[in-house]
Amino acid sequence: MPAHVFGETLQATNTPGGLAMRIEFSFSDQKFTASLYDSPAARELASMLPLDLTIEDYSTNEKIAYLPRKLTASGNEPFGDEAVGDLCYFAPWGNLAFFHADYHYSQGLVRLGRLDDGIKPLLTRGKFPLQAKVAGP
Structure with missing residues (x-):
């Protein structure tokens, strides 16, 4: 069953997808948005916003940010x-993973959504404060 992408804001709607969610992330001088899929974990993440986190490089293909509490993995x-x-x-670790290069599924990985405008912001190397909030229209 394919995942459904949510729309523009965190509001209840009468659309088949249920809630509409987009998150805006910012760190350093980078700003980007992600559209969330219709899943229990994605809705739980959206309910935690706004968040102040730390984003950092992990391996050669992703950036990660630890959440203040774990999300549900049910239905994954x-x-x-x-x-x-x-x-x-x-x-298993309770972190978001932003993939900017190829990766392979591993047990415990829950896909929440997709970056809206590409991976360029994630190519900024280093560790930075990360803000996450509901994206505006």
């Missing part, structure tokens, strides 16, 4: 269509 199923630009949650 393995996926095989991994793509650069995926926003995921790694349940």
Whole structure:
């Protein structure tokens, strides 16, 4: 069953997707948005906003940011269509994973959504304060 992408704001709607959610992230001089899929973990993440986190490089293909508490991983199923630009949650560690290069599914990885405008902001190397909030229209 394909995931449904939410729309523009965190509001209840009468659309088949249920809630509409987009998150705006900013760190250093970088700003980007991600559209969330219709899943329990994505809705739980949106309910935590706004958040002040720390984003840092992990391996050579992703940036990560630890959440203040773990999200649900219920309803998650393995996926095989991994793509650069995926926003995921790694349940065992409790962190967001922003993929800016190829990756492979591993147990405990929950796909939350997709970056809206590409990966360029994630190529800024280093560790920075990260702000996450509901994206405006």
